Amino acid sequence: MIMDSTFWVTVSFFIFLGILIYFKIPQKIKEALEQNILNIKNQINEAEKLKEDAKNILTEHEKKISNSKNEVREMMDKAYEESEKNVIRVNKEFHDLMENRKKNAEERIRQLKNQAEKDIKNASVRIAIEAVEKLIKNSLDKSKLDKIYTSSIEETKLALKKKSS
Numbered sequence: 001m002i003m004d005s006t007f008w009v010t011v012s013f014f015i016f017l018g019i020l021i022y023f024k025i026p027q028k029i030k031e032a033l034e035q036n037i038l039n040i041k042n043q044i045n046e047a048e049k050l051k052e053d054a055k056n057i058l059t060e061h062e063k064k065i066s067n068s069k070n071e072v073r074e075m076m077d078k079a080y081e082e083s084e085k086n087v088i089r090v091n092k093e094f095h096d097l098m099e100n101r102k103k104n105a106e107e108r109i110r111q112l113k114n115q116a117e118k119d120i121k122n123a124s125v126r127i128a129i130e131a132v133e134k135l136i137k138n139s140l141d142k143s144k145l146d147k148i149y150t151s152s153i154e155e156t157k158l159a160l161k162k163k164s165s
Helices: 005-022 025-139 142-164
Strands: none
Touching: 005 025, 025 142
């Protein structure tokens, strides 16, 4: 038998395989691969759990957003109703205020009119008295004039008192 290089390569290959089997390298490789497979499966399971949790959180947040939208809509509706009520109330108060001012102005005008009528009557009476005095002074003597004058003044005073009461 000739010992050529092929023989020695074959012998060294089998020695190498024997060393590998002796030190249980294939089992260690198998265990390492199984450990990696187990780690990957655990990571996949964990990822699925996280995915489910994320879906649950997403659903909860969507519900909260929907509830918030409904609450905002209700708040907007209430605010609109309140603003309408306030506009109506302020409008009514404004009309009431204007009506009161109108009544006050009418009352003031009536008072001014009554005062003007009294002033005109008083002025008319004064003018009439002065005219009568002039006429009487021109046509009567002094004693009759004084007597008529005092009686007419008394009568005028009584008439004015009756009218102003």
